[in-house]
Amino acid sequence: MPAHTTEPGPQPGDAAARDRLLDACFLGPYGENDALLERLVVEFLRDHVYWRRNFHPEDPPAIATDAAFAPDYRAFEARMRRELHQLSAALKKSVPFHSPRYIGHMASDLLLPGLVAQILTLPYNPNNVSEDAAPVTVDLEVEAGLQLARMVGYPHDPERDPCAFGHLTSGGTLANYQALRLALALKAFPVALRAAQVPGIALPEDDWQAFNLGPAGATALVVRWKAWLAAQTPREHRAWKARVEGERIERRGLVDFFAAHPQLKVPWVLAPVTAHYSWSKGMKLLGLGRDQLRLMPEREMRMDADALGSTLAACERARQPLLMAVGVFGTTEFGTVDPIDALVDARDAAQARGLGFSVHVDAAWGGYLSTLFRNPDGSLRPRAEVAQGFRQFPQPHVHAAAAALARTDSITIDPHKLGYLPYGAGAFLCRDHRAMALLAESADYVFHDQAPRGYRARYRNLGQFIPEGSKPGANAAAVYVTHKVLPLDHANFGRLPAQTVLSAEAFHAAAQAFAERIRAQARACVPFPPDSNLVCIALNPAGNRDIATANAFARRLHDRLRVDPGLPLQDRSFFGSVTTLRPQALGPAGMQRILDALGLAPASDGEGEDHLVILRHTLMNPYLIDRENGISYIDLYFDFLAGCVRALAEADG
Incomplete structure (x- = not known):
């Protein structure tokens, strides 16, 4: 595909306008917005104190005004200050995520709206398990879920069904686990209805059909079951509810459930070879077993659609x-x-042929890239419009994938990654909230009432539906406020990921120039053009044919880029990370293409290393190109890396 010829730069507005917007978003690499952050924190700390004083102003102060002069008070303050100073000193050894010299893992500076909202909320200490413990931030979490649903194209009007539902998690791992949990509940519920012999509801003819209704069909059956149950007398309601609950997989457990339904096998989960390790953890936690996780082969680091089709046919x-x-x-x-x-x-x-299953997208990293594809009214932008200002982004397959997110059944997104928000703020979304009824738990001391009171009211008792119990409301405040300040569309929040994609394109071009500069010392290539804002570089010392030697060379380079707790952070000019390329992910042709580009011979007959260690760069920081001072940290990085390559080549003779 021909490259775009327009000048790089996201829209709307020119570079200066874009930079001024970004300048207000972060504390900054040099702490430039310290006065703004200090004013906001002090203002809202004082506001919190006023709230305490005016909660019941007739109550007298419980701490005496002269307490600060007491010896115990002063001793405690001294100990507290000492420990806090020691903590502050120790934290100076932390990874400098804020710096444009950090291009390692998926972390960067924090957005000020989220940072301040979290600090502001912490003294109130809301617990988002239920409205009893967090009457404000529970609502904010539900609204944040709807904000994210709109971003990916899910239905998001709570007054109309279907409507999506989302909640926050500690991270993508727990969100992926929630996806498995909901999918299993939906898949097994129609089988439980058949086993309970519920009258008056049209049910599938056998267990195989019931187990393969698919998420839409199973959700429709949940709706019909709830309506049927609501029409029964209170006594019949209790009896039928207990009867169906007794047949559910959540009550019987996997062993008894499948023993009672011998026509069925334990279902598989299909995931690409590059899937996050959390899927293995989730299969174990849910009791399905790691053997039921089947990893799909890939082509050029992307799921092989033909292999998926063959697997589905074999399953049928x-x-x-x-x-x-x-x-x-x-x-x-x-x-x-x-x-x-x-x-x-x-x-x-497959559903049309009688094989039903859910589709979940793990967008923990790329979820917020969706803002680039959304107009302020929530509609999808055409690819040609998105592409204006970029060299090659988005490739047709990336735009098609972004458009298809709206058709999936559930999605994982991490606000603490490309959302630039504090840890831990992951998120789980499902396309139709009505399925969540299958996950509801009861606990009289926490959850009350429980006749449906409308979408928002129903989910104020979040702990009924989510894996966690107690959870911080401050995270919800951070996510919600950030999305209000920077709405999730291309004209607002999208300016941030747009800048990261521009950086990735500039980095890709610089990497190609770098490969020419070091040709006498090493061969280098970008294994595949970036789909988003991660760019990898593979290297091999000049004249070498052995993969193990190339891997050792890459690790030695990484030694100069990684955090070393035994050395001052300032000893490192840049921070990067490594990963590995494996034939299973690239496919034989893709792996051979990269080995040929590097002048490496493939491992033969299972002898030697068959994977390739490569440098990995996450380009999140919006100041990698510092227009204020005319500095390109991308160029500085490649100057540094070229020096490292030459030094290693000289050391190796």
Whole structure:
């Protein structure tokens, strides 16, 4: 595809206007916005104190005004100050995520709206388990879920069904676990209704059909069941509810459930080779077993749609049920995007043939890239419009995948990654909230009432539906306020990921020039053009043919880029990370292409290393190109890396 010829730069506005907007978003690499942050924190700390004093002003102060002169008070203050100073000193050894010299893992500076909202909320200490413990921030969490749903194209009007639902988690791992949990509940529920012999509801003819209704069909059955149950007398309501609950997989457990339904097998989960390790953890935690996680081969770091089709056909022939197929929108290692459009098309085609399963997208990294594809009214932008200002982004397959997010069943997104928000703020979204009824738990001391009171009121008792119990409301405040200050569309929040994509394109071009500069000492290549804002570089010393030697060379380079707790941070000019390329992810042709580019011979007959260690760069910081001072940290990095390559080459003779 020909490269775009327009000048780099996201829209709307020129570079100066864009920079001024970004300048207000962060504390800054040099702490430039310290006065703004200090004013905000002091203002809202004082506001919190006023709230305390006016809660019941008739109550007298419980701490005496002369307490500060007491010896114990002064001794305690001294100990507290000493420990806090020691902590502050120790934290200076932290990883400098704020610096444009940090291009390692998926972390960067924090957005001021989220940082201040979290600090502001912490003294109130809300617990988002329920409205009893967090009457304000529970609502903010539900609203944040709707904000994210709108960003990916899910239905988001709580007054109309279907409507999406989302909640925050500690991170992507727990969100992926929630996806498995909901998918299993939906898949098994129709089988439980059949086993309970509920009258008056049209049910599938056998367990196989019931187990393969698919998420839409199973959700519709949940709705019909709830309506039927509501029409019963209180006594019948209790009896039928208990009877169905007794047949559910959550009550019986996996062993008893499948023993009672011998026509069925434990379902598989299909995920790409590059899937995050949390999927393995989730399969173990849910009791499905790691063996039921089947890893799909890839082409050029993206799920192989043809291999997926062959696997689905094999499952149909063997009557092997599937729980879920997972696609990745921005892989952790490489930032690549799976063909989500092909995945949902395959799901729909398989459903028509009687094989039902959910599609979940792990967009922990790339979720916020969706802002680039959304207009302020929530509509999808055409690819040609998105592409204005970029060299090659988005490639057609990336735009098609972004458009297809709206057709998936559930999504994981991490606000603490490309949302630039404090840890831990992951998020889980499902396309139709009505399925969440299957996850509801009861606890009389926490949750009260529980007749449906409308969408927002229903989810004020979040702890009923989510894996956690107690959870910090301050995170919800940070996410919600950030999305209000920077709405999730291309004209607002999208300016941030746009800048990171521009940086990735500039980095890619600089990497190609770097490869020419060091040709006498080493061969270098970008293994695959970036889909998002991660760029990898593979290197091999000049004249070397052995993969193990190339890997050792890459590790020695990384030694100069990694955090070393035994050395001052200032000893490092830049911070980067490494990952590995494996034949299973690239495919044989893709792996051979990269080995040829580096002048490496493939491992033969299983002898030697078959994977390739490569440098990995996450380009999140919006100041990698510092227009204020005319500095390109991208150019400085490649100057530094070239010096490292030459030094290693000289050391090796």
